[in-house]
Amino acid sequence: MVQYVTLPLDLAFAALSDATRRGIIDQLGRGDASITSLADKFQMTLTGMKKHVQVLERAGLVVTQKVGRVRTCKLGKRGLKAEAEWIEAHRKLFEARFEALDEIISEMKREGSDESAS
Amino acid sequence: MVQYVTLPLDLAFAALSDATRRGIIDQLGRGDASITSLADKFQMTLTGMKKHVQVLERAGLVVTQKVGRVRTCKLGKRGLKAEAEWIEAHRKLFEARFEALDEIISEMKREGSDESAS
DNA sequence: TACATACTGAACCATATAGTTCAGTGTCTA
DNA sequence: TAGACACTGAACTATATGGTTCAGTATGTA
Incomplete structure (x- = not known):
């Protein structure tokens, strides 16, 4: 949780x-x-x-x-600092995930298999 | 418009x-x-x-x-690039505005004047 | 003082969100 | 084949959003 x-x-x-x-x-x-x-x-x-x-x-x-x-x-003086930080931190997560090569493989597999996106 | x-x-x-x-x-x-x-x-x-x-x-x-x-x-492979770019571009706008010193002055003036933020 | 300007608030509308329950359907697994 | 498991869809609820109109109130100006 x-x-x-x-x-x-x-x-x-x-x-x-x-x-x-x-x-x-x-x-x-x-x-x-x-x-x-x-x-x-x-x-x-x-x-x-x-x-x-x-x-x-x-x-x-x-x-x-x-x-x-x-x-x-x-x-406002608050700016967009917090939002920029969240986005930047998570942008790294996205990229890290794609360096894993099984990503590329499953990406290729996905072409022309199932997909039932509601 | x-x-x-x-x-x-x-x-x-x-x-x-x-x-x-x-x-x-x-x-x-x-x-x-x-x-x-x-x-x-x-x-x-x-x-x-x-x-x-x-x-x-x-x-x-x-x-x-x-x-x-x-x-x-x-x-998703889409990532957060577009969002990061929008935020970064506009973060600069925010900062640019605050380098204008009349900002500081009006900031000081604002303390203890009106304010009727609905 | 009279009129125009600039906003404010209430009320209303249509649609979207965030969540639920309940009743399925399709896929393992024993 | 019988259950269990993982999801799916419809329906419903409460609240928020994005917009409007209409009727004020407060302020500036001729």
Whole structure:
């Protein structure tokens, strides 16, 4: 039995799993932006954009600050360090597995045998 | 207007957003495994585990092969390259933003001003 | 003061996730 | 051949996501 409970990674990866949100990060990398300007750029209602920003904020990837009537969004200081580390560590696992040559053999065997992928 | 449509990244990040699934990848890094053995290790029904494996499979992170009555799961050849690249590229964006010193200033200003994070 | 702007919140919708149970089907093995 | 084993699929539950509309509230501006 193994127990995995890594909430911060959950939130960050979930935030990154949406193309619009990845686009928002992209955009904020080119400069801070208001909710309205983001909503325009991604052709979405204000409310819809606000939700995306909230998801990014919960994940710590974006921070926002309201001045007057404008809420400005910027990239969070948290960054993507933890995610990069997880990915890099596991990328090694993947590669290690493929250096085992039985992999290549079973790969060849798999061509034209069964496969009943639901 | 910006259009982002990156399905493979969507699927992979979504697959990685669940701690159990990250655990499965972890586990498969230590050796191939059947659905049953994974279900045991993560204290979950067979059906539940099958669903997780399907999510990983759709994302290309895991491949499975049924031999006799046993379906064996292993890490997919696809790996985490695309995800690593996205993360690394954007990590730079985050860091670049923080080298701008107005960042530090506004960071200081933010302490004890508004904040109405819904 | 009146109007426009920028956001906020509630409510709703369709679909997906994460999990379950239960009832199979197909494959070993004694 | 009879059981047991490993998976599969359908159905159901509760909750989350990604989006909308509509009705506010607060702020800036003419």
